[in-house]
Amino acid sequence: MDLRPKLAVFKFASCDGCQLSLLDCEDELLALAASIEIANFAEASSAVIEGPYDLALVEGSITTPHDADRILEVRRQSRVLVTIGACATAGGIQALRNFGSVEEYTRIVYAKPSYISTLATSTPIADHVKVDYELRGCPVNKHQLLEVISAFLNHRAPRVAAHSVCVECKARGITCVMVARGEPCLGPVTHAGCGALCPAYDRPCFGCYGPKELANPAALGEWARTALGADAATVRRQFQTFNAWAEPFRTEGRRDD
Amino acid sequence: MTVPSLLTTADLDRLIRMLADGGYTCVGPALRDGAIVYDEIGGVADLPAGWTDVQDAGRYRLERRGDGALFGYNVGAHSWKKYLFPPAEQLWRIPRATDTIRPLTPPQHPVRHAFIGVRGCDLAAIGIQGRVFGHGEHGDGRYAARRDAAFVVAVNCTMAGGTCFCTSMGTGPAAGPGYDLALTELVDADRHGFVVDAGSERGAALLERLACPAAGDAEIADARARVDETAGRMGRTLATDGLREVLLRQLDSPHWDEVGERCLACANCTLVCPTCFCSSVEDVSDLDGSHAERWRRWDSCFNPGFSHIHGGEVRNSTGARYRQWLTHKLATWHDQFGTSGCVGCGRCVTWCPVGIDLTAEAARLREREDSA
Numbered sequence: 001m002d003l004r005p006k007l008a009v010f011k012f013a014s015c016d017g018c019q020l021s022l023l024d025c026e027d028e029l030l031a032l033a034a035s036i037e038i039a040n041f042a043e044a045s046s047a048v049i050e051g052p053y054d055l056a057l058v059e060g061s062i063t064t065p066h067d068a069d070r071i072l073e074v075r076r077q078s079r080v081l082v083t084i085g086a087c088a089t090a091g092g093i094q095a096l097r098n099f100g101s102v103e104e105y106t107r108i109v110y111a112k113p114s115y116i117s118t119l120a121t122s123t124p125i126a127d128h129v130k131v132d133y134e135l136r137g138c139p140v141n142k143h144q145l146l147e148v149i150s151a152f153l154n155h156r157a158p159r160v161a162a163h164s165v166c167v168e169c170k171a172r173g174i175t176c177v178m179v180a181r182g183e184p185c186l187g188p189v190t191h192a193g194c195g196a197l198c199p200a201y202d203r204p205c206f207g208c209y210g211p212k213e214l215a216n217p218a219a220l221g222e223w224a225r226t227a228l229g230a231d232a233a234t235v236r237r238q239f240q241t242f243n244a245w246a247e248p249f250r251t252e253g254r255r256d257d
Numbered sequence: 258m259t260v261p262s263l264l265t266t267a268d269l270d271r272l273i274r275m276l277a278d279g280g281y282t283c284v285g286p287a288l289r290d291g292a293i294v295y296d297e298i299g300g301v302a303d304l305p306a307g308w309t310d311v312q313d314a315g316r317y318r319l320e321r322r323g324d325g326a327l328f329g330y331n332v333g334a335h336s337w338k339k340y341l342f343p344p345a346e347q348l349w350r351i352p353r354a355t356d357t358i359r360p361l362t363p364p365q366h367p368v369r370h371a372f373i374g375v376r377g378c379d380l381a382a383i384g385i386q387g388r389v390f391g392h393g394e395h396g397d398g399r400y401a402a403r404r405d406a407a408f409v410v411a412v413n414c415t416m417a418g419g420t421c422f423c424t425s426m427g428t429g430p431a432a433g434p435g436y437d438l439a440l441t442e443l444v445d446a447d448r449h450g451f452v453v454d455a456g457s458e459r460g461a462a463l464l465e466r467l468a469c470p471a472a473g474d475a476e477i478a479d480a481r482a483r484v485d486e487t488a489g490r491m492g493r494t495l496a497t498d499g500l501r502e503v504l505l506r507q508l509d510s511p512h513w514d515e516v517g518e519r520c521l522a523c524a525n526c527t528l529v530c531p532t533c534f535c536s537s538v539e540d541v542s543d544l545d546g547s548h549a550e551r552w553r554r555w556d557s558c559f560n561p562g563f564s565h566i567h568g569g570e571v572r573n574s575t576g577a578r579y580r581q582w583l584t585h586k587l588a589t590w591h592d593q594f595g596t597s598g599c600v601g602c603g604r605c606v607t608w609c610p611v612g613i614d615l616t617a618e619a620a621r622l623r624e625r626e627d628s629a
Contacts, residue, residue, distance in 0.1 A: 031544045150544050159539050163524060163560040166610070170528035171344035171555060175292040175334045178610045180317045188523035188610045202290065213561035214522045214575050223611040227315060 005054035008040035012060025017139035018085035051077035075129040086138035086242040095245035138208040138242040168196035184224035189215040210243035217252035263472040276371040285373030315612025331418030336531035371408040377429025378602040382531030411436035419492035420603030441480035452480040501588040517576030524557035526605035
């Protein structure tokens with residue numbers, strides 16, 4: 001009898017990039033498959049082993065009435081449910097619809113809008129069911145994904161730091177792009193995890209991992225507008241990307257609306 | 258006490274090469290990514306000749322000087338602590354054993370660093386961290402080994418930056434004790450040299466091997482005058498008189514939450530600070546559970562989880578975290594380690610992404626008390 005815990009990967013509204021991070025773990029895949037039974041992972045295999053599952057990784061946001069029902073069934077089938085990526089944890093880039101009119105978008109984009117059955121909003125999984133752990137990122141970092149699975153297998157808490165991206169910059173010895181070049185950077189309000197990828201390439205942080213604990217985007221935006229001379233629309237747009245719907249980015253992205 | 262020597266730029270280059278030949282990894286100021294940082298250097302050609310920095314709260318820019326000065330700027334984006342107290346360090350690893358638990362400590366081959374261009378404030382900071390890590394029965398042997406192995410070439414500052422306040426803290430602009438050699442750069446239209454003092458036996462021995470002429474009285478006086486003038490040009494000041502008591506009387510001030518509205522709790526101030534020493538320890542296990550590792554990493558009193566105990570976070574507002582940092586740095590550090598935790602290098606002011614100024618906040622707290 002197979003005693004390995006059963007893993008399932010589910011997809012909602014998303015680009016597949018986060019689940020691909022799992023397939024991207026080439027060097028670790030064999031060790032992973034030895035430790036856990038990959039029971040349901042459509043991106044990897046069409047062979048599906050029925051639930052219930054010990055660990056479910058859920059990618060994507062809820063954007064249709066059908067998915068709003070489907071996530072309830074996924075929750076019922078899953079002992080531990082972990083959401084992965086900005087779509088599942090914050091609604092994703094598609095949550096920009098939440099700031100506008102989905103009917104209007106549908107009219108502009110589709111020849112026959114009547115075929116489209118969609119919700120007015122894109123929302124994170126945690127708005128619909130209880131989530132046991134959220135792993136941030138757009139996409140998630142594959143090392144952090146392995147760490148979450150490893151922690152699950154070893155019955156311990158995942159080692160995923162919740163501090164700012166700045167801490168990663170400083171640990172790597174990267175010079176602050178905001179202070180040394182005057183470019184508004186989301187690093188000080190963004191949850192770590194990427195290893196300061198963009199600042200390492202001389203580019204301000206895009207905020208892919210969403211707001212960190214006690215994020216203060218209002219103060220960052222104020223400094224960008226006053227001391228750095230950024231225009232208000234540019235600052236708003238910085239907050240309206242992959243994690244636009246996550247508070248407090250949501251409020252700051254709507255400033256002066 | 259030996260007589261100070263007078264070195265040319267070529268002599269300084271020889272000095273760096275002699276240290277490298279002696280087995281030291283030489284690190285010093287270097288231009289990287291629009292800033293002066295500390296990195297490995299092979300000789301004077303790697304130093305930021307002719308460059309200076311302009312620093313203010315939340316702002317750092319490089320500019321050209323009109324001369325070829327090698328040390329014509331102030332403290333860099335990082336501090337020397339990254340070499341003595343690395344951002345991440347493996348403490349031990351442990352394989353899954355059948356019977357006993359026997360952690361394996363990684364082999365210790367401390368790199369012998371020669372630090373070229375340590376300013377007075379930073380030398381004082383190295384002294385403070387040495388006391389922190391060497392404190393009590395549970396001293397950190399790794400830190401001590403790295404510090405003892407390090408050769409320090411200090412530089413007496415002949416210019417002060419916009420966020421400098423070493424004179425307020427009594428740490429500069431002349432480097433205090435703890436150096437092996439200390440340079441004062443003399444750069445004019447018609448000459449470029451260094452008056453060099455030895456502060457230790459190994460420093461004196463190296464100076465002797467360099468065999469440079471003794472500095473003349475005029476040069477020694479000139480060097481002293483330039484450093485003295487620098488003391489009058491600090492970009493910031495911090496009134497330290499009674500500051501510990503002022504801060505400890507202000508623990509309930511609404512000012513902390515007002516700073517909390519501006520502060521990002523991003524931890525930059527603590528990471529650039531040359532005396533901040535907090536770390537967290539974390540265990541890592543691999544997928545198949547065959548081995549585990551314990552790592553020590555830089556942490557910060559601004560980070561989530563830092564004050565987490567059973568039941569939650571003790572300091573769960575940004576204002577509370579700022580208060581913790583400032584009162585520890587400027588007040589309770591005296592009780593714990595016998596000095597202030599601040600050396601006046603100004604990095605926390607410059608490298609705060611939103612320009613929060615420790616000297617201004619301390620002054621404001623004092624004013625609030627006076628006006629209360």
